[in-house]
Amino acid sequence: MIEIKNLSKFFSTENGDFTAIKNINLTIEDGDIFGIIGMSGAGKSTLIRCINLLEKPSEGQILIDGQDITSLEGRNLLILRRKIGMVFQRFNLLMQRTIRDNVAFPLEIAGADKKQRLQRAEELLDIVGLSSKAGAYPVQLSGGQQQRVSIARALANHPTLLLCDEPTSALDSLTTNSILKLLKDINHKLGVTIIIITHEISVVEKICNKVAIINESEIVEQGFTKDIISNPQQEITKQLLERGELVE
């Protein structure tokens, strides 16, 4: 279980402190597919970057199974990061490496031997349906296939949590559906908890059992997706449901 308590992040800028997220409280249960939806600039990426400590929170706590991770450093931080996989909007693959070597890359960093790396890469490519592309290079794959590779790579170290930052925003709607289905399968079959940030309600409707709406740095509404959709309380949520997405 992940408990986010009173989490804030301030950035110092030349115009003084800027509040990117303010007093965030969220509970994400094991096995959830938890959507965080908000407009550009609302604070979604900052929140997700705080959860894997790419950004150090300014205030508050992030408890994973009861342990506050915000003070982790050194080796303990590395171990935590291995338990958290990350999927990005723009895939972020290494273009000079084969698909197999991209998937195996986190294991190389973790110091696994070559045989283990190749075996795991094979397993993962099978899970994402790309075994036949193991020897190809990213440029030879479609956007959807590249996102599958990045999902396989994110799973390399057997994470318990997958953080997905707008994973389908660069994809067409058919490909989006197939990536969302893959994420749902991974959640179901491997028991990986997923946090997915998006500006599109359709993504939330398709795979998230719970959702939080973030607006101007704060969570304004959260709950089970079906309840939020059938009975939105906040004006911003109503707008979101009418328009389908949160854009300025």
Ligand SMILES: Nc1ncnc2c1ncn2[C@@H]1O[C@H](COP(=O)(O)OP(=O)(O)OP(=O)(O)O)[C@@H](O)[C@H]1O
């Ligand atoms: N390193 C930083 N220094 C100063 N301000 C920052 C920094 N990182 C983010 N911000 C600001 O914090 C706010 C929230 O940014 P964030 O990237 O979290 O929003 P977002 O909801 O993910 O938006 P988008 O969907 O456009 O990525 C923005 O106004 C942004 O300019």
